[in-house]
Amino acid sequence: xxxxxxxxxxxxxxxxxxxxxxxxxxxxxxxxxxFDGSEILIFGAVxxxxxxxxxxxxxxxxxxxxxxxxVTVRRKSKRFGIWVNVDSIAIESAPTFYSIATTASFxxxxxxxxxxxxxxxxxxxxxxxxxxxxxxxxxxDALIRIRTKSGLYxxxxxxxKLEEDTLFQTSVALPSNLTxxxxxxxxxxxxxxxxxxxxxxxxxxxxxxxxxWLFNLAHEKPLVYGLLSLFIAITAGWGASAIxxxxxx
Numbered sequence: 623x624x625x626x627x628x629x630x631x632x633x634x635x636x637x638x639x640x641x642x643x644x645x646x647x648x649x650x651x652x653x654x655x656x657f658d659g660s661e662i663l664i665f666g667a668v669x670x671x672x673x674x675x676x677x678x679x680x681x682x683x684x685x686x687x688x689x690x691x692x693v694t695v696r697r698k699s700k701r702f703g704i705w706v707n708v709d710s711i712a713i714e715s716a717p718t719f720y721s722i723a724t725t726a727s728f729x730x731x732x733x734x735x736x737x738x739x740x741x742x743x744x745x746x747x748x749x750x751x752x753x754x755x756x757x758x759x760x761x762x763d764a765l766i767r768i769r770t771k772s773g774l775y776x777x778x779x780x781x782x783k784l785e786e787d788t789l790f791q792t793s794v795a796l797p798s799n800l801t802x803x804x805x806x807x808x809x810x811x812x813x814x815x816x817x818x819x820x821x822x823x824x825x826x827x828x829x830x831x832x833x834x835w836l837f838n839l840a841h842e843k844p845l846v847y848g849l850l851s852l853f854i855a856i857t858a859g860w861g862a863s864a865i866x867x868x869x870x871x
């Protein structure tokens with residue numbers, strides 16, 4: 623009886639006319655001492671159960687997001703000749719990295735209602751807290767501007783290559799200042815601004831080697847980490863002084 627109900631529910635669900643079949647060139651990024659960034663190739667195809675409609679063109683969105691964290695954005699103003707913080711807002715969560723690639727301009731590939739539902743655009747991916755600042759949008763814009771300048775937020779319209787409405791590929795540049803954690807990659811198919819299918823997979827970004835050991839030591843045993851840092855600083859200072867005395871005439 624249970625199997626019959628499961629089959630009945632499965633057959634009653636609408637069959638997607640177009641679905642994403644996608645893959646990544648790598649799903650694990652190792653951050654080492656000489657890590658200067660990386661690049662991920664995202665590729666895939668569109669699976670259909672019938673010929674593609676000849677109405678609105680097929681569009682593809684690729685959004686890669688890093689782990690989200692709370693952020694406090696402050697505004698400075700000059701008072702009595704000194705720059706001081708005058709206003710601030712607390713953002714509940716903002717992705718530490720966010721990259722969007724599309725086959726066309728963002729407004730042409732997805733409508734506002736779908737964007738609001740799926741939180742695809744960068745402003746919609748930022749979850750803000752309630753605050754009393756009248757111009758809160760200016761703080762959000764400032765955060766986006768700062769992270770865009772540092773390569774952490776990226777919008778790349780028209781960079782997805784789509785061949786014969788079936789095969790697509792793009793690359794995502796990951797900067798050297800990545801935050802460790804679980805990243806997500808979403809591939810979204812749309813027609814006429816409406817979402818047809820969403821494919822999602824994970825990317826693991828993790829420190830390895832001595833970087834991982836130092837990171838764990840700093841967070842799990844901060845006293846030992848502090849003493850070790852002090853010892854290294856004293857040793858380095860003493861060594862430099864000894865070398866200087868040795869070579870001084």
